Amino acid sequence: MAMLVTADWVVPISRPPIRDGAVLIEHGVIAQIGRLCDFGSLAETVPTRVDLPGCTVMPGLVNAHTHLSLTAMEGLLEPADFEVWLPRLVSAMRAWEPGDYAASATLGARRCLEAGVTVVGDIVYGPEGAAVAADAGLGGTFYWELLGLKAPQLYAELERLEFPAGAEGACGTRVRCGLSPHSAYTSGPGFLRAVHAAAEELSLPVAIHVAESRAEFDLLMHGTGPLADVAARLAPDFEVPGMTPVCYLDRLGVMDGATAVHLCHVSPTDISRLSATIRGAVTCPRSNAFLGNAHPPIGRLLAHALPVGVGTDSAASNHDLDLMSEVRAIHEIDPSIPTSTLLQMATLMGAVALGVEDRFGVLETGMQGDLAAFRLGETIEPEADLVKRAGRDTLAAVCTAGKWRVREGELVAGPDIDSSAEKARARAAEALKSS
Ligand SMILES: [Zn+2]
Known part of the structure; x- marks a missing residue:
């Protein structure tokens, strides 16, 4: 199943940032990356298209x-x-x-x-x-x-x-x-x-x-x-x-x-x-x-x-x-x-x-479809702004192998946290108190 993700900027890491960029992910793997205008009719016919206006996208x-x-x-x-x-x-x-x-x-x-x-x-x-x-x-x-x-x-x-x-x-x-x-x-x-x-x-x-x-x-x-x-x-x-x-x-x-x-x-x-x-x-x-x-x-x-x-x-x-x-x-x-x-x-x-650079770390064809999108707004220096402002507070979306894990800054398909982590924390806190 193909998905096209578009954003104000795409920062592939392996080459300079791409303004009005897009990443095509097929079967969990990056199939194409470039300027949106270079995707031709695919931009309209792709089964799933996710636009992230105001966002800068980089590898997970x-x-x-x-x-x-x-x-x-x-x-x-x-x-x-x-x-x-x-x-x-x-x-x-x-x-x-x-x-x-x-x-x-x-x-x-x-x-x-x-x-x-x-x-x-x-x-x-x-x-x-x-x-x-x-x-x-x-x-x-x-x-x-x-x-x-x-x-x-x-x-x-x-x-x-x-x-x-x-x-x-x-x-x-x-x-x-x-x-x-x-x-x-x-x-x-x-x-x-x-x-x-x-x-x-x-x-x-x-x-x-x-x-x-x-x-x-x-x-x-x-x-x-x-x-x-x-x-x-x-x-x-x-x-x-x-x-x-x-x-x-x-x-x-x-x-x-x-x-x-x-x-x-x-x-x-x-x-x-x-x-x-x-x-x-x-x-x-x-x-x-x-x-x-x-x-x-x-x-x-x-x-x-x-x-x-x-x-x-x-x-x-x-x-x-x-x-x-x-x-x-x-x-x-x-x-x-x-x-x-x-x-x-x-x-x-x-x-x-x-030892996993064959799958992760850059946005290029053949790599895993892992993206992190940060809401940086209008910028002419996406790399400098990522260093300055990317983080939990500006995170907009995350996908792993083409599956969305975070959308609109909220976890949508993450691990469920039950009370057991809280219990582990309480046990550790108790031990620290008496140590
Ligand atoms: Zn360590």
Whole structure:
């Protein structure tokens, strides 16, 4: 079934913005894009036509690092230094029952759609998180989190966590499944290598938190700081390497083709190493501010031709999951990054970092029919105005694979939220009160 979507501006990301643009979606996939006047008689004869006057349309946004299963924590944890925040998060998570994660992920999927996000790089703790997000229409890469284990336990753990066999396509064509060994301080060197080897063998994407906090840097460099205890408990065989987190992981050989999330504490040498090895980087600027982490050198990462996606991280370390607010935070940190690059970071570069750029991130023929439309009104600079004003407040419409999820700013086919997310939130709040 064919649908033609028209708008004041269409911003394909892969080429300059198109005034009075149109996108034709057939069977969930983009069949044609261009100026409306170039569509000829099709503009009148197409079975479904949706006009979005006053709107600027872009690809569905890519939230390249999040933990949707923690969304019910939103507003519960106060900003604090990483090492203060982490045990509080763990105590809140301990209060949760198994079903709470799926309820929380459902809420997270809704928050994504409300922000114009249709693609995620999500850390999951089992199959439910990926299933509810995919049901809500989200695509992207779902990384099964693994930590605190020894190498020989890997395959049994994947089985226990119901990691899909033949992961590619197991959750539908819009979703990839991958692995996340969490970090250098929660997985020992043997386990990190085992995850890397399994990912290579099964052609799975890998994401890892790297150089996020000062505490992580101090542990790896000097064996000091509050994460030393965490490493002793969770990272079997860990020995203080006396080098930066990037250098350590690179020497282990586990950065090859991986997605490096955060990179707040990196040296120029680290960046050179990364540019030769990783698939891409992801930055989460408001989460960094929330947790007192340094700002990563985004300009330098980009200058090394590294794709840098943008993520909100979880609702436990952010005020909301509004991806365009992250983009504005990057603009504030480094105003020299051009607006067109900022928009690429929120779309195409995120898709590259997640290994799904063959389906998402730009509006071109053959890509998934994922659109986000923002009501910006009359504009002659659609890219600059998207950076300035696109977000939850200006969101007009969202479709995923040609199916409308948001119309007139309201969710029309999103995940239903029942009381279970509220109950999960209450359990977490109670645990935090007594911790
Ligand atoms: Zn994270």
